Amino acid sequence: MTLMHDEPRVEVDAPVVQTMTMAAALNRALADAITEDPNVVIFGEDVGALGGVFRITDGLTERFGEERCFDTPLAESGIMGTAVGMAMNGMRPVVEMQFDAFALPAFEQVVSHVAKLGNRTKGALRMPLVIRIPFGGGIGGVEHHCDSSEAYYAHTPGLTVVSPSTPQDAYSLLRAAIASPDPVVFLEPKKLYWSKGEVDTSLTAELGTARIAREGTDVTVLTYGASVGTALEAAEIAAEEGRSVQVIDVRSLSPFDDATVTEAVRGTGRAIVVAEAPGYVSVASEIQARVFERCFEFLEAPVRRVTGFDTPYAPPKLEHWYLPDADRILDAIDSLHWDDEEADAS
Amino acid sequence: MTQHALHPADDLLPRDIPVQLIDPTGAPVTDEHFTRPDNDALLRAYRGLVEGRRINDQANALVRQGRLAVYPSSHGQEACQVAASQVLGDRDWLFPTYRDSVAVIARGVSPADTMTLLKGDWHSGYDSHEHRVAPQATPLATQLLHAVGFAQAAKHRGEDTVVLALCGDGATSEGDFHEAMNFAAVFHVPVVFFVQNNEFAISVPLSRQTAAPSLAHKAIGYGMPGQRVDGNDVAAVLAVLGEAVDRARAGGGPSLVEAHTYRMQAHTNADDDTRYREREEVQAWIARDPLTRLRTYLTAEGALDEETEAALAAGAEEIAAALRDALNADSELDPEDLFRYVSTTRSPQLTEQWEQLRGEIDRSIQPTGGH
Numbered sequence: 001m002t003l004m005h006d007e008p009r010v011e012v013d014a015p016v017v018q019t020m021t022m023a024a025a026l027n028r029a030l031a032d033a034i035t036e037d038p039n040v041v042i043f044g045e046d047v048g049a050l051g052g053v054f055r056i057t058d059g060l061t062e063r064f065g066e067e068r069c070f071d072t073p074l075a076e077s078g079i080m081g082t083a084v085g086m087a088m089n090g091m092r093p094v095v096e097m098q099f100d101a102f103a104l105p106a107f108e109q110v111v112s113h114v115a116k117l118g119n120r121t122k123g124a125l126r127m128p129l130v131i132r133i134p135f136g137g138g139i140g141g142v143e144h145h146c147d148s149s150e151a152y153y154a155h156t157p158g159l160t161v162v163s164p165s166t167p168q169d170a171y172s173l174l175r176a177a178i179a180s181p182d183p184v185v186f187l188e189p190k191k192l193y194w195s196k197g198e199v200d201t202s203l204t205a206e207l208g209t210a211r212i213a214r215e216g217t218d219v220t221v222l223t224y225g226a227s228v229g230t231a232l233e234a235a236e237i238a239a240e241e242g243r244s245v246q247v248i249d250v251r252s253l254s255p256f257d258d259a260t261v262t263e264a265v266r267g268t269g270r271a272i273v274v275a276e277a278p279g280y281v282s283v284a285s286e287i288q289a290r291v292f293e294r295c296f297e298f299l300e301a302p303v304r305r306v307t308g309f310d311t312p313y314a315p316p317k318l319e320h321w322y323l324p325d326a327d328r329i330l331d332a333i334d335s336l337h338w339d340d341e342e343a344d345a346s
Numbered sequence: 347m348t349q350h351a352l353h354p355a356d357d358l359l360p361r362d363i364p365v366q367l368i369d370p371t372g373a374p375v376t377d378e379h380f381t382r383p384d385n386d387a388l389l390r391a392y393r394g395l396v397e398g399r400r401i402n403d404q405a406n407a408l409v410r411q412g413r414l415a416v417y418p419s420s421h422g423q424e425a426c427q428v429a430a431s432q433v434l435g436d437r438d439w440l441f442p443t444y445r446d447s448v449a450v451i452a453r454g455v456s457p458a459d460t461m462t463l464l465k466g467d468w469h470s471g472y473d474s475h476e477h478r479v480a481p482q483a484t485p486l487a488t489q490l491l492h493a494v495g496f497a498q499a500a501k502h503r504g505e506d507t508v509v510l511a512l513c514g515d516g517a518t519s520e521g522d523f524h525e526a527m528n529f530a531a532v533f534h535v536p537v538v539f540f541v542q543n544n545e546f547a548i549s550v551p552l553s554r555q556t557a558a559p560s561l562a563h564k565a566i567g568y569g570m571p572g573q574r575v576d577g578n579d580v581a582a583v584l585a586v587l588g589e590a591v592d593r594a595r596a597g598g599g600p601s602l603v604e605a606h607t608y609r610m611q612a613h614t615n616a617d618d619d620t621r622y623r624e625r626e627e628v629q630a631w632i633a634r635d636p637l638t639r640l641r642t643y644l645t646a647e648g649a650l651d652e653e654t655e656a657a658l659a660a661g662a663e664e665i666a667a668a669l670r671d672a673l674n675a676d677s678e679l680d681p682e683d684l685f686r687y688v689s690t691t692r693s694p695q696l697t698e699q700w701e702q703l704r705g706e707i708d709r710s711i712q713p714t715g716g717h
Contacts (some may be wrong), residue, residue: 007433013676041502062420067502072529073525073528073529073531073532075525075529077521077522077525078491078494078522078526078528078529079493079527080491081488081490081494081495081522081525081526082491082492082495082498082529084491084492084495084553085491085492085494085495085496085497085498085499086495086496086498086499087495088474088492088495088496088499089495089496089498089499089500091499091502093495101531105521108485108488108522109488109491109522112485113485113488113492117481118688118689118690119469119688120468120470120481121469121470121473121474121481121687122683122686122687123686123687124469124470124473124474124475125474125475126483126690128498131595144576157688158688158689160689180690180693181690182690185395194464202562208691208693247380255693255694256693258695259694260541278381282419297379336503
C-alpha cells in the first residue's frame with residue numbers, strides 16, 4: 001500500500017460515548033489516528049501480532065496492515081532514531097517503549113534529536129512524533145518495570161510531556177499528542193490500564209492544560225498519573241473528617257499549566273504535591289517551587305510534597321511501603337498548620 | 347514489510363584489497379568489476395576536490411582569526427566527500443557528520459551557511475529540504491538511524507529516494523551504528539552507509555575501535571554487502587558508491603562501503619595530533635593525496651591543461667573569498683530566536699522568560715547617565 005502525503009483524510013470511526021478501560025481508550029485513539037491520517041505509523045517491540053505487552057495496540061496490525069503497525073528489532077535507540085528519520089520525511093510515528101526503564105537506551109535520541117531538531121533547524125524540520133511509555137508502579141512488577149522517569153523528559157526543553165489519569169484523557173490527550181507538530185512523551189500509568197470510565201470520542205483535550213479532578217475549598221492536592229486516584233481516595237476520607245480537598249490533575253508536566261494551578265492554590269491557601277517518583281530533583285519539586293513563587297502571599301502553610309522515597313523503585317513486595325498512599329497524603333494534609341476554627345468552618 | 351531474499355554469504359564479503367581505479371602515481375588500474383567514471387565525471391570531481399581543499403584551508407585560517415569557533419578539517423578526505431555528493435541524484439538525501447562540510451558544500455549548500463554551526467550563529471544554518479542534506483550530526487552514529495527512518499518513510503510512500511549516510515571509523519563502535527545497520531537490513535531500505543575510515547577517532551587508532559578484518563566486513567553480520575575502496579581515489583569511490591546507490595534505488599537494499607583514507611590534520615584545531623601519531627606516518631600519506639593523483643591522471647589523459655587548472659583555482663579562490671567575506675561580516679543575531687524555535691507553540695513559561703530577557707536587553711542599551 002502506497003500512501004502519499006496529500007492523500008485526502010478520511011473520517012474516523014463514528015464517535016462513541018461508552019464506558020471502557022484506559023487500555024481500550026488508548027487503542028481506540030490509535031485506531032482513529034491511523035484511520036484519519038495516512039502518515040501515522042505505529043511501531044515498537046511486540047506491538048504487532050501480540051498487540052503489545054499491555055495490549056494497547058491490539059488488533060491494529062490485523063486491521064490496518066504491517067505498513068501501519070509493525071514490530072521492529074529489539075532496540076530502543078533504533079526505534080527512536082528511525083522514528084526521527086521518518087518524522088523528518090513527513091510521517092507521524094507513534095512509538096511504544098514497552099516499559100519506562102527500557103526507554104533508557106533511546107534517551108540520547110530523545111534528548112539530542114527528538115527534542116532539538118526543530119530548534120537546531122529553526123523550525124525547518126519538525127518532529128511530530130509520540131513516544132508512548134507505560135510508566136509508574138503499583139502493578140507488582142519486578143525491577144526496571146515500574147520506574148517513574150518523567151523528570152528526565154520534563155527537564156528537556158522541546159519535549160511536551162503528558163500523562164492521563166482517566167480513560168477520557170487517555171483518548172483525548174493521545175489524539176492531541178499525535179496531532180501535535182511537536183514531539184510528545186506520553187506517559188501511560190500502568191496501574192490504570194484496566195481502570196474504567198466513560199469515554200466520549202468527540203471530546204478533545206488541550207496539551208499543556210491541567211484538569212480539576214475534584215472541587216474543594218480547604219487544600220489543593222496537585223498530582224498526576226496513578227497518584228490522582230490515590231489523591232481522590234484521600235479526599236473522600238478527608239471529606240468525612242470535615243476537610244474539603246481540591247484535586248488538580250496537572251496532566252501536562254511540560255509545559256505546565258501555571259494559570260490553573262496558581263488560581264487553585266490561591267483559592268485554598270494550602271497545597272501538597274503528590275507523585276510516585278523520588279522527590280529529590282523531581283517534577284514534584286518543580287511544582288512545589290512554582291507554587292511557592294506564585295502563591296507565597298496566599299499560603300497558610302508550607303507547600304509539602306508526598307512522593308516516593310529517594311531510593312530505587314521498590315521490589316514488588318515492598319512497593320506498598322514505597323508508594324504514596326491515602327494515609328500519607330492525609331498525614332501531609334494534617335500537617336498544614338490548621339487552626340480548629342478553620343477546620344470546623346469548612 | 348516486504349520480504350526479501352537472503353544473500354549468499356560470498357556476495358556480501360568485501361574484497362581483501364580496497365577497490366582502486368587510479369593508483370597513487372596517477373596511473374589507471376583495471377578492475378574486473380568496477381568501471382572508471384568517464385573524464386567528464388572525473389573533471390567534475392576534480393573541481394570539487396580543488397574547491398574542497400581550498401575551503402578546508404580557508405576554514406582553518408578562519409579559526410586562527412577567531413571567526414570560526416572550531417573546524418574539523420577533511421583535508422585528505424576530499425575524494426570521499428566529493429564522491430558522496432556526486433553519486434546522489436536530486437531527490438536523494440545526504441546525512442552528514444560534523445567533518446563532512448565539504449560534502450555538504452558539494453551538495454549545493456553555500457559555504458557560509460554550512461559554517462553557521464561552527465561560527466556559532468545558530469546550530470544548522472541551511473534548509474535541509476532545499477538541498478536534501480540533513481543537519482550535520484555531532485553525536486556519533488545517531489544520524490545513521492535517522493537516515494534509515496528517512497529511507498523507510500520514502501519506501502513507505504513508494505518514492506525511489508536513496509539515502510547516503512556518512513560516518514567515521516569511531517562511529518562504528520557505537521550502538522546506534524549496529525542498530526542502524528540491523529534496522530536497514532531487516533526492513534530492506536534504500537540506504538548506503540559510507541564509513542570514512544581515516545584511522546583515528548580524535549586520538550584513538552582504528553586498532554582500538556575494532557578487531558574485525560575491516561569495517562566493511564561488518565556488513566555480512568547484518569546481511570548486507572560490504573565493500574572496501576581506496577578513499578583517496580575519487581574514481582574508485584565514485585564507482586563503488588555509485589553501484590551501491592544504484593542497487594539501493596533498484597530495490598536491492600542497504601549496503602556498507604568503507605573508504606580507506608587518512609585524516610591529514612588534527613581532529614580539530616583544539617587537538618594536538620603530535621601526542622598520538624608520528625610525523626612520518628602523516629608524511630607517508632601525502633604521497634596518496636587525492637588531488638595530485640587525479641591531476642596526474644587527468645593531465646595524462648589530456649583532459650586537464652594549465653588553463654583549466656588555473657580556471658579551477660580561480661573559481662576555488664572566489665569561493666574562499668566569499669566565505670571569508672561572509673564570516674568577516676558582523677552577524678545580525680536576534681535574541682528572541684532563543685525562544686522562537688523550542689516548539690511550535692511558545693509556552694507561557696518561555697514567553698515570561700523572553701520578556702525577562704527583553705527587559706534586561708532594554709536596560710542594558712539605555713544611555714548611561716540618562717537618569
